Amino acid sequence: MVTLAEVAQHAGVSASTVSYVLSGKRSISASTRQRVEASIRELGYHPNAGARALASSRSNIIALMIPLRTDMYVPVMMEIAIAVTTTARAHGYDVLLLTGEEGPGAVRRVTGSGLADGMILMDVELEDERLPLLRASGQPAVLIGLPADTTGLTCVDLDWRATGALCVEHLAMLGHRDLAVIGEAPAVYERHTGFAERTLDGLRNRAAELGLRVLHRPCEGGYDAMAATLARTLDERPDTTGFLVQNESAVEPLLALLRQRGRAVPEDVSVAAICPDQVAVQASVRLTSVGIPAQEMGRRAVERLVAKLDGHTPDEVLLLPPHLTPRTSSGPAATRS
Amino acid sequence: MVTLAEVAQHAGVSASTVSYVLSGKRSISASTRQRVEASIRELGYHPNAGARALASSRSNIIALMIPLRTDMYVPVMMEIAIAVTTTARAHGYDVLLLTGEEGPGAVRRVTGSGLADGMILMDVELEDERLPLLRASGQPAVLIGLPADTTGLTCVDLDWRATGALCVEHLAMLGHRDLAVIGEAPAVYERHTGFAERTLDGLRNRAAELGLRVLHRPCEGGYDAMAATLARTLDERPDTTGFLVQNESAVEPLLALLRQRGRAVPEDVSVAAICPDQVAVQASVRLTSVGIPAQEMGRRAVERLVAKLDGHTPDEVLLLPPHLTPRTSSGPAATRS
DNA sequence: TGGCCGCATCGAAGCGCTTCGACTCCTTGG
DNA sequence: CCAAGGAGTCGAAGCGCTTCGATGCGGCCA
Known part of the structure; x- marks a missing residue:
């Protein structure tokens, strides 16, 4: 594995300079930047996720908890999951898949270990047992679905x-x-x-x-x-x-x-x-x-979560308005005799 | 966040001792172990994933690449994904969800960054464009589906x-x-x-x-x-x-x-x-x-992958035998006149 | 012309964990 | 009774990255 230090040496700069080129958190002269970028390409450098997470206490991962049950329409779940994943990637995040099986403990595990920066919960019940833990953890989270009590929670759902x-x-x-x-x-x-x-x-x-x-x-x-x-x-x-x-x-x-x-x-x-x-x-x-606007729900959830992680704290509950499309299965009621 | 060092101090032992209690890689006296475990529980300690990954160069994550397309039966995909996730958890791994959207580059990204220890690819095509990269990376991987050329690959599929x-x-x-x-x-x-x-x-x-x-x-x-x-x-x-x-x-x-x-x-x-x-x-x-034995395919894929990660290198291609269940839609052909 | 400021860069100190060698007892066989 | 070795523990050196000063330097204003 190529490391930051090797890139730095190859480009004739210090490690911190390479880091700043990567993150853009300090200004770097155009010439240095180009040299570093060339070295990165040439050596095929990829930053090590673990090291990055350790140093920055940000994993760039969001956890997605999907239900285990199959008594609801699975393709919708899948569509949401896919929308979440692609939207997350577009924002620089990866998605960790959690199933309901592990129970509420999963919330604690992920929170505590810093595995993920935030989470998205699907299939939320009115009195969801994961919510107390979520609230207690202070972990940034977005729910897809609406619990009975939404205080302090960000939710996305169809109305x-x-x-x-x-x-x-x-x-x-x-x-x-x-x-x-x-x-x-x-x-x-x-x-x-x-x-x-x-x-x-x-x-x-x-x-x-x-x-x-x-x-x-x-x-x-x-x-x-x-x-x-x-x-x-x-x-x-x-x-x-x-x-x-x-x-x-x-x-x-x-x-x-x-x-x-x-x-x-x-x-x-x-x-x-x-x-x-x-x-x-x-x-x-x-x-x-x-x-059922599955894609939009997934996308919105991620956008909300990313905004939270970036420090903005937008509206709490987002209800998507329903759209009815008339097709050929409904028509005027027969007039009674 | 509680750290290893705090646990160690609380239990009156050194950090390495706590680490060994956790990993079981060296023998620890029963009394010490109990003291440490008590401290862990009391403080609500969870090992930091990033630090662990950095130090051990193992992330305990496996990547699952699912197809983006929806021209195939989605519930099967979902069932496999769920089986993969729960089986992985049972072996101490989490699952990172990747969609085909990112293309073959995802293989490189995950490999290079040490984000995942291994990967499972679904919906493999006969001449899959991800395979050259996979082979080149040397990343432990299991395919669900069978490409044309399976040399050097581990595959699981229905026959x-x-x-x-x-x-x-x-x-x-x-x-x-x-x-x-x-x-x-x-x-x-x-x-x-x-x-x-x-x-x-x-x-x-x-x-x-x-x-x-x-x-x-x-x-x-x-x-x-x-x-x-x-x-x-x-x-x-x-x-x-x-x-x-x-x-x-x-x-x-x-x-x-x-x-x-x-x-x-x-x-x-x-x-x-x-x-x-x-x-x-x-x-x-x-x-x-x-x-379609979706669950079994997911489960087997994980088991194979975990075995690889543990250093065993089992058989390369696993074809599950099909089972036909006669129900009421088939019967003797009408005899021709 | 001197003092200041801002740009570009560097060095070093961690982040929290694993792991290797070393050390201390204590047991055991010769 | 001593050497050998195992069990149990500790200290320290990283893992690869981020980030906070510190530094050097040229330009600008007074």
Whole structure:
């Protein structure tokens, strides 16, 4: 391995000069800079990460904690992770991947060891057990997702409440009065994942304001679960004409089952989904949907974190506004006889 | 931050003693060890990663390079990534996430800076541009996927050739003579991704041996693409009774389209898939499939890498044997009139 | 013309840890 | 009873980098 000292010797300057060329923290004459840069290139020098971290107490690494669970739509997680990584690189940071498996202890380990300069937590629950440790550690962090108590935390998330409301408005405008909400798996609600509860909340409030009836049913993905859920729903509310799906692996089964029952989409029933755009356009019916801005969430989270690390302390909670794209799965409610 | 020296002072021993307690590289009396451990706990000491890396020239980090592309089944990538991370933790390593975006230069950067002790490359192509750099760097590495030339490399992969052959055998045994292979998107073949070509290869060879006819059609995911592909396939080979799908986002469209055309599964046509088990059981018809052992691949890759880092140099290429699970999408070919 | 300031550079002191040699006991075999 | 050797501990020398004075030097203002 080539070291700073070797570069310095090769360029005929002192080690500190090379260091300043690299960091730009002091002015260096053009001629010296060029000489040093030439030596760096010629010797193929790469600064040693450990030494740099030790001397500067900055690792230039940010930790990304992703959930272990697979009961939520994985591609979204992946997209966020990739957006985080590429954005981080653009700011000169690398990304350390942590899984939920290690538990809250991971926060302490990373914090304590100086492995990372800051962290990004995904899949934050309303009462997340990692938060007390986070707050105590004083580690710069950004959450993707919104806990119940956000004091002292920086969060980035889709505005789920507005998302729910937006969907209801869309269906209401089309004349639908009875809505069924096909939700995430029961486990998602049980562990109080913020986004699921908030969506429901926003959606129910708006429905109440507009005088619509809403039936909410959590649903595991797949055909069998969806079949049972649909049967029950139509039993309980035969007049349901609007479906709102917030569970990607229930989308296709629902469409197939509606077809089976002879309910045409969108003539007999309308379907709107909260899912990645890719899912919406690849489905057997092009779905009216509110997209999940995974990339933007990842990018914003990193930008916020980097700003914190640079000493700026920007706004605390950033909610991205939802966008509904009407496609062919929703239309005017059939007028009743 | 608490340092080694503070722990040492607190415990009334020298710094090196604390270090040896931590690493276990020299024998320490039980009483001293206990005293030191108590101090560590009491002070909440965590060794500084940078200092440790500098002194030992080991970062205890492994780099995982994942592809940026999203034309392949993302959940599999994610599952591998998670398996890699948890296995790595179990061996005392953290995982640094690199995306393909940075290009082959990432290999050099990580190697040169001592950021990681070794790396795992995913989505390796037959003639991967990262390999020359990897070989040159001498960095311990494990590939998930098999390049054309494996000399000097350690690789872990599903035995795709055997996978293709296994599927053909299954359908042949059921009496099918005309097979259609619905493959990955054309782009996947164009960039010479090993697994796609190998599967095809294994499958064609076995089909030739058994006297079956095979039609291979790459296919983008989604309904429209699948509809076009299916129409063309049945035009060209009306007698096709066996379908083999190696593209998760074509599975459900295919099943729906077959239904539309009045071809019952498995009575009229059989369908086998190469996909994660979860996809196979969640489909509208429970699919006969060869699973993709994502977890095992991730786990094995880490184990191989850790062995290398520990100085053992185990076998170079590890091919996992495929397993076919018969479900309800395949059955005996209808006897011809 | 003298004093000052700013630019460019250097030297040295760490950052917190690992590791090697050395030292002190204490046991054990001859 | 002594030499040999092992167990347990310590001190010190780095690992490669950053960063804080200190230094030398030329230009500028009064």
